[in-house]
Structures are given as C-alpha cells and as structure tokens.
Amino acid sequence: MDEPFSGHATVMVPLLRRCLKSKIRNSSELEGCSAQRTQLTNLITRVVQFGESDSALICGPPGSGKTKLVSTVLKELQGKHDFFLVKLNGLIHTDDNLALKEIVQTLNADESIVEEASGSFAGNLTAILETLINDSSTVDRPIVFILEEFQLFCSHRKQTLLYTLMDASQSTKVPVCVIGVTSCFEVTQLLEKRVKSRFSHNQIFLYPPNDFNSRLELFKHFVTFKDEDVDVDVDDLSISPGVYSFLWHEEVQKVIDNPKVIEVLKRQFGVDKNEQTFRNTMLMVISEIDLERNQFLSADLIIRIFNDTFRDFTVFALRGLSVLELCLVIAMNHQTNQYDDEPFNFGMVYRRYQKFTNECSVLVQSSRAVLLKAFQKLINLELISPVNIHSKEVLKDFNLYRFNVTNEQVQEAVKNFPDLMPAIKEWATSVC
Ligand SMILES: Nc1ncnc2c1ncn2[C@@H]1O[C@H](COP(=O)(O)OP(=O)(O)OP(=O)(O)O)[C@@H](O)[C@H]1O
Numbered sequence: 001m002d003e004p005f006s007g008h009a010t011v012m013v014p015l016l017r018r019c020l021k022s023k024i025r026n027s028s029e030l031e032g033c034s035a036q037r038t039q040l041t042n043l044i045t046r047v048v049q050f051g052e053s054d055s056a057l058i059c060g061p062p063g064s065g066k067t068k069l070v071s072t073v074l075k076e077l078q079g080k081h082d083f084f085l086v087k088l089n090g091l092i093h094t095d096d097n098l099a100l101k102e103i104v105q106t107l108n109a110d111e112s113i114v115e116e117a118s119g120s121f122a123g124n125l126t127a128i129l130e131t132l133i134n135d136s137s138t139v140d141r142p143i144v145f146i147l148e149e150f151q152l153f154c155s156h157r158k159q160t161l162l163y164t165l166m167d168a169s170q171s172t173k174v175p176v177c178v179i180g181v182t183s184c185f186e187v188t189q190l191l192e193k194r195v196k197s198r199f200s201h202n203q204i205f206l207y208p209p210n211d212f213n214s215r216l217e218l219f220k221h222f223v224t225f226k227d228e229d230v231d232v233d234v235d236d237l238s239i240s241p242g243v244y245s246f247l248w249h250e251e252v253q254k255v256i257d258n259p260k261v262i263e264v265l266k267r268q269f270g271v272d273k274n275e276q277t278f279r280n281t282m283l284m285v286i287s288e289i290d291l292e293r294n295q296f297l298s299a300d301l302i303i304r305i306f307n308d309t310f311r312d313f314t315v316f317a318l319r320g321l322s323v324l325e326l327c328l329v330i331a332m333n334h335q336t337n338q339y340d341d342e343p344f345n346f347g348m349v350y351r352r353y354q355k356f357t358n359e360c361s362v363l364v365q366s367s368r369a370v371l372l373k374a375f376q377k378l379i380n381l382e383l384i385s386p387v388n389i390h391s392k393e394v395l396k397d398f399n400l401y402r403f404n405v406t407n408e409q410v411q412e413a414v415k416n417f418p419d420l421m422p423a424i425k426e427w428a429t430s431v432c
C-alpha cells in the first residue's frame with residue numbers, strides 16, 4: 001500500500017467500523033405486519049382511552065418481531081395517553097413474588113399495602129389495585145401489563161399471577177390490559193380452566209419474513225455508507241475521504257456479486273430467520289475489519305465468519321442418526337413436502353417407509369415396534385414436535401407431529417451421511 005493511502009486508511013477504518021456498527025445495532029422501524037399493528041393499537045387504545053379492560057396474546061416464532069411490535073405500539077400510545085406500563089418477563093420473574101415486587105415498584109405503590117394485605121398473591125395485587133382506585137392522583141389511570149415469555153408464567157404455582165391479572169382485566173374498576181407475548185403457539189392449552197375462562201382469546205399472530213431479497217437488502221444496507229455518515233475531519237487525511245469510500249464500495253459490489261456469499265447468506269436465512277442473529281453475525285464481520293488484516297470487506301471474511309458462527313445443529317443431529325432413523329426423516333420430509341407442511345402421524349410415515357422398503361430389494365424392513373422406537377428418538381431430539389402438547393389421552397400412533405427440519409437440511413445431511421446406500425440417497429432426492 002502506498003504511503004498516502006495507508007495514512008488515509010488509519011483514519012478511515014476505525015471511523016467506518018463505528019459507523020457501520022451503529023447502523024447494525026440500531027434496529028430499524030417496524031416494517032410490514034400492519035394488520036397486527038392496527039389490531040394491537042386498537043386493543044390497547046380501547047383500554048387506555050375508553051377504559052374497556054381486555055387481554056390478548058401475541059404469538060410468533062423467535063425473531064418474528066413480537067417485542068418490536070409491542071414496543072412500537074406502546075411508544076406511539078405513550079405519547080398520546082396516560083397509563084401505567086408494567087413489564088414482566090417469565091425468564092426474570094420466575095415466581096409470583098418477584099413479579100409482585102416489580103408491579104409494586106412500577107406502580108409506585110406503598111410496600112406497606114402489601115404487608116397489610118392478606119398475604120396471598122391475589123390479595124396483595126387486589127390491594128394494590130384498590131389503592132390505585134382510591135388514590136386521587138392515579139384514579140382511573142389504566143394499567144398495561146406486558147408479559148414477555150408468557151408460557152413460563154403458566155408453570156407458576158396455580159397460575160395465581162395469570163389468574164389475578166386476567167380476573168382484574170374483567171372485574172376491577174381500574175382499566176387493565178394484559179398482553180402476553182410468546183413463541184409457543186399452543187400456549188392457551190397450558191392455561192388452567194379458570195384462567196382460560198377469563199382470557200379474552202384475542203390472539204395476534206406474527207410470522208417470520210419469507211423473502212430472502214429483503215434480507216439481502218438489509219445486508220447491503222449494513223455494509224454501505226454515505227460519505228456524510230462517517231464523521232471525518234478532512235484535515236486528518238492526506239487524500240479525499242471519497243477515495244476510500246469509492247474503493248470500499250467497489251469491494252462491497254464484488255462481495256454482493258459473489259455467488260458463494262449469496263449461498264451462505266441464503267443458508268443462514270433458510271434455517272434461522274431471526275434478524276437478531278443476522279445482526280450479531282454482521283457485527284462480528286465488521287469487527288474483523290482492521291488495518292492489519294482486512295481493510296475492506298471481502299467475500300472470504302463473510303464466508304468464514306458465517307460458517308464459523310452459524311453451525312447448523314439440526315444437520316449435525318441428522319448426521320448422527322442411524323440409517324433407519326434417517327429413513328423415517330426422509331419419509332417425513334416427503335410427507336411434509338407433498339402436503340405443504342401439514343402435520344403428520346406415525347401411521348403416515350410408517351406407510352411411506354413400508355412402500356419404500358417394498359420397492360427397494362436391498363433394504364430389510366424393520367418391524368413396527370422398532371420404528372416406533374426410532375420415531376420416539378426423533379421426538380426426543382426435537383426433530384419433530386407434537387402439535388397437541390396435551391396429547392397423553394390420544395393413542396400415540398394418531399398424535400399429530402410437526403416436522404422441524406427443512407428440505408435443505410435433509411438434503412445436506414443425506415449428501416454427507418457416511419456410507420449411505422445409493423438407494424436411500426436416491427429416495428431422499430426424489431420428488432414424490
Ligand atoms: N417487522 C419488523 N420490522 C423491523 N424490524 C424487525 C421486524 N421484525 C423483526 N425485526 C427485527 O428483528 C429483531 C428481532 O425482533 P424481536 O426481538 O422483536 O423478535 P421477537 O419475536 O420478540 O423474538 P423473541 O421471541 O426471541 O423474543 C430485532 O432487531 C427487530 O428490530
């Protein structure tokens with residue numbers, strides 16, 4: 001590197017790293033999900049404006065934007081209405097007393113009320129709410145409860161917290177809004193009868209983005225910059241900042257045009273749609289750019305970091321299966337591909353396996369009992385999960401299961417599976 005450029009890079013690289021990192025850390029505005037946003041806004045508005053207490057559940061896989069949706073809606077409403085906001089998290093408030101402490105602190109309630117009350121959780125919370133009703137400064141001020149990791153509150157003893165909050169959302173004079181946030185779609189099945197009957201059954205569903213192009217756009221956004229984004233004192237540089245910017249973007253274009261980069265990005269997106277994971281990985285990429293090693297973004301750097309940090313544990317798990325278990329996985333893959341990800345039961349998979357072994361003369365057919373054992377192992381590895389979590393009463397054969405593996409993962413595992421019979425490989429890649 002010639003002298004003038006080297007001096008230039010010494011100034012530019014740290015500044016650029018700071019600029020790109022802050023771009024990656026600062027989450028963007030809520031995009032899409034306008035129907036869900038309107039639904040939640042209307043629901044909370046009814047509580048905080050008209051005093052109509054209500055409850056709702058927001059369900060969606062990790063990273064689908066549940067927290068983002070709630071925080072965006074609350075931020076908007078906090079500017080317009082006056083209400084208490086109590087945030088509880090199932091991972092932090094692991095028992096009702098911890099939750100009560102948080103409620104007392106947020107509502108600025110007098111701790112002596114809790115001491116004087118009956119001692120039971122329900123009694124304490126009711127006492128707090130009654131004090132708020134009688135307190136002239138807070139009279140009729142609505143309370144919005146946000147319960148993150150809602151499913152964890154279901155394992156609290158007797159679900160007292162949930163019961164008391166749901167009951168309050170129906171009976172107290174203070175308008176109360178209870179919003180549960182969870183990644184567990186079947187969470188209502190975990191609710192006790194008395195809680196369920198008090199829950200409004202409003203449910204808002206969020207789904208992860210399915211469009212790789214928007215992820216690619218985000219990638220481009222993270223690695224490009226405008227000259228004015230980088231706060232550089234031109235006097236520090238021996239040449240114009242535009243030169244570095246020009247060279248940087250030239251390299252970025254090469255990276256974006258590289259099919260191997262697109263492949264690693266696609267693979268990560270295929271398995272983990274969580275934008276946060278992507279942001280974290282991009283932070284690592286940008287941190288690796290320094291004067292000694294990579295002054296510019298390079299395809300090798302991206303591929304190395306993504307491959308190092310993003311190991312597909314499902315593929316590892318698949319490669320560790322026995323041939324019989326893998327055959328079941330292939331049967332499940334065909335079943336879900338053919339029926340658009342619909343859940344299946346053991347019988348359906350068993351029939352596909354039987355059909356394959358009948359046609360394939362080199363493979364000995366295992367008994368139903370052995371296959372059931374293999375099926376159970378796949379459940380234990382969480383490669384499949386029951387649709388109905390309270391399914392004890394249903395015969396095991398007829399329970400419905402969801403396949404947690406993508407077709408790409410199956411193909412990758414089959415490709416690298418040690419000493420796999422060609423007939424099985426062929427079956428895995430065939431289209432049913
Ligand atoms: N619709 C969206 N618009 C803008 N950013 C989004 C959207 N959905 C997700 N994100 C981004 O993805 C990341 C994860 O979102 P968020 O934390 O809201 O997901 P979550 O569903 O609450 O996940 P978890 O179940 O792990 O709590 C955040 O950085 C957020 O900014």
Ligand SMILES: [Mg+2]
Nearest residue numbers: 066067068148
């Ligand atoms: Mg969240």
